[in-house]
Amino acid sequence: MKYVIDSKTYEKHIRDEVHLYGLLHQLAFLAGKVKDEEDMANLVETSKHYGEIAEKKFDDWLIPGRYLAFGDRDDLAELKAAELTPLTAVLKEHDAKIREKQRAASSNDPAYIISGSAFRMLVGDLFDLLAQYGYLRNRVLDVKTERQLARLQKNLSGDHPAIRRMYCRWGFAEDQGVNCYDILEAKLRRAHLTPYDPDGSEADYD
Structure with missing residues (x-):
């Protein structure tokens, strides 16, 4: 051998x-x-x-x-x-890297590396968003009068502090916000993802 x-x-x-x-x-x-x-x-x-x-x-x-x-x-x-x-x-590891690189190139679906802390942060933010959605859904379902609706609208006006903190963690400046999917994806990729490069060469997946 x-x-x-x-x-x-x-x-x-x-x-x-x-x-x-x-x-x-x-x-x-x-x-x-x-x-x-x-x-x-x-x-x-x-x-x-x-x-x-x-x-x-x-x-x-x-x-x-x-x-x-x-x-x-x-x-x-x-x-x-x-x-x-x-x-x-x-050789087996080398072949696996080549296959992964070919898969990423052919499918336009490149692989990325994310740190453990960034992954836990994103999972926590997703959970918070789901929790806030459930809370707001229940609030909307409980609205029975115009007065209750006005109170709910007042509470929802302006940026929620928790959402603003998420923006900062995701890589947005304090005066920026999310207004389309592509911008959010690009910000998260630049702030928290590293392109997986099987052969060690430099590549730009943006």
């Missing part, structure tokens, strides 16, 4: 290998220069320090100690799962 490795993980391994090669090269150089007891003591001390560096790197790699003892590749399964992704999974 073939795998894909993240570029940052791959580059880290390369840096570690180069680092360890440098340590080994330096030890070989020092070993070749040993002429007396002082040089030997220096070599031993340097070897000890380099060994500590190597141990730390080994710990960072999370290679199971059992693998060093027995060389069983099955012991690397957890490490492989953490650092590698099966090529088939990558």
Whole structure:
């Protein structure tokens, strides 16, 4: 089976290998220069320090100690799962992104990403609108006289504070209002939606 490795993980391994090669090269150089007891003591001390560096790197790699003892590749399964992704999974995800992009282009129905807070805000506003509709419906049904009708008309005159707050949350300026569907859709899209771009390229869905 073939795998894909993240570029940052791959580059880290390369840096570690180069680092360890440098340590080994330096030890070989020092070993070749040993002429007396002082040089030997220096070599031993340097070897000890380099060994500590190597141990730390080994710990960072999370290679199971059992693998060093027995060389069983099955012991690397957890490490492989953490650092590698099966090529088939990558290709499957890639194909899914392509299909989504083609669907959006062909249906003129692009996908969007909405944050959790924006979604909860819109759900709350929809619920408030439904609640206000139910309240007003009951008020209208209760009207029996012209006096009651006049009182209801007076209560409904002007902008309701709750509606004005909704306008602000939806992306309208304080002096703006909703007067058509297209404007409301455009405001909500700009304020709370991010175009879903499967391949990471820039696209304008407005």
